[in-house]
Amino acid sequence: MDHVTYIAAAYAIALGTTGTMLIAALHRLRVARRFPPQSPAAARPAGEGEPSS
Amino acid sequence: MTDRAVVVTDETQTNGIGAGNSLIDRLGRGFHRFANPRRFSRLAQALYPPLLVLGLLVTAGGIYGGLFIAPPDYLQGDSMRIMYVHVPFAMLASAFYVGLAVCGLLSLVWRHPLADIAAKEIGPIGAAATAICLATGSIWGRPTWGTYWVWDARLTSVFVLLLLYLGHIALMRAFDSEERGQRAAAILALVGVVNLPVIKFSVTWWNTLHQPASITLTSAPTIANDMLWPLLLTTIGFSLLFAATALVRIEAAIVERHHAAVRLRDALKETDGWTT
Numbered sequence: 001m002d003h004v005t006y007i008a009a010a011y012a013i014a015l016g017t018t019g020t021m022l023i024a025a026l027h028r029l030r031v032a033r034r035f036p037p038q039s040p041a042a043a044r045p046a047g048e049g050e051p052s053s
Numbered sequence: 054m055t056d057r058a059v060v061v062t063d064e065t066q067t068n069g070i071g072a073g074n075s076l077i078d079r080l081g082r083g084f085h086r087f088a089n090p091r092r093f094s095r096l097a098q099a100l101y102p103p104l105l106v107l108g109l110l111v112t113a114g115g116i117y118g119g120l121f122i123a124p125p126d127y128l129q130g131d132s133m134r135i136m137y138v139h140v141p142f143a144m145l146a147s148a149f150y151v152g153l154a155v156c157g158l159l160s161l162v163w164r165h166p167l168a169d170i171a172a173k174e175i176g177p178i179g180a181a182a183t184a185i186c187l188a189t190g191s192i193w194g195r196p197t198w199g200t201y202w203v204w205d206a207r208l209t210s211v212f213v214l215l216l217l218y219l220g221h222i223a224l225m226r227a228f229d230s231e232e233r234g235q236r237a238a239a240i241l242a243l244v245g246v247v248n249l250p251v252i253k254f255s256v257t258w259w260n261t262l263h264q265p266a267s268i269t270l271t272s273a274p275t276i277a278n279d280m281l282w283p284l285l286l287t288t289i290g291f292s293l294l295f296a297a298t299a300l301v302r303i304e305a306a307i308v309e310r311h312h313a314a315v316r317l318r319d320a321l322k323e324t325d326g327w328t329t
Contacts, residue, residue, distance in 0.1 A: 010192045
């Protein structure tokens with residue numbers, strides 16, 4: 001293999017891993033902010049699981 | 054539920070930090086003030102966008118300089134250009150481990166909840182930096198040394214650092230009680246600090262295939278300026294990008310824990326409503 005192949009492989013590993021980690025972290029934060037917690041009562045279909053009187 | 058994941062949302066929580074005037078108490082209050090989850094969230098939200106933009110620009114400039122402007126080495130030729138993605142990650146691998154150890158200290162001494170969250174989020178980033186350092190170094194070794202790997206002191210001590218990171222990640226998740234996992238991981242992080250001077254001085258203490266440092270704090274760099282400035286740029290750039298990644302991960306973890314705490318509170322309220 002020539003030097004260009006080694007250089008391309010090293011840069012692909014470094015930039016690929018850095019970029020993937022960064023995008024994954026931003027996506028995780030976006031998902032966490034987009035879906036705030038729902039109360040169990042709101043999450044249940046109407047009428048289901050309510051205490052009987 | 055006594056888990057610290059729940060109490061993390063309480064801004065007034067003191068977590069056992071003393072009210073005295075001793076150095077330990079003052080340090081504890083100082084760390085606590087700056088590591089308060091809500092204050093940290095505000096700081097992270099303000100910091101990570103500029104870090105990200107600046108990191109991308111500086112890294113791009115450094116990579117362009119390293120690939121197209123820096124001259125080839127008289128001995129190694131163009132394979133020297135791997136240095137611009139190898140050296141920054143070698144520095145980051147050690148720097149993030151120092152961060153992990155500081156978090157471990159804060160967790161063990163002051164039982165700081167944010168320190169545990171930060172340690173859990175920093176661990177995988179540090180492990181990634183170490184893995185990139187080993188992979189790019191190995192690729193650089195093939196055209197330079199004629200082999201991908203030798204068990205010399207520098208390579209072995211960095212490999213041990215990767216194992217420490219992996220052990221920390223595993224310990225964090227190995228116990229049913231999150232708090233016990235955090236404590237065990239914090240102890241491992243502190244014990245593992247002994248490996249950092251071994252990494253730093255391995256090329257001095259032993260005869261290694263790995264070259265000594267070209268840039269030190271105490272003497273002028275033994276590298277030409279045309280080769281040096283892209284290295285400084287990529288080091289700063291990747292550091293900014295990794296710092297932004299760490300801030301985003303910690304912020305995401307705080308939001309997730311806050312949501313989990315709200316869900317738990319609502320569930321408890323509803324249960325109380327049923328029983329009374």
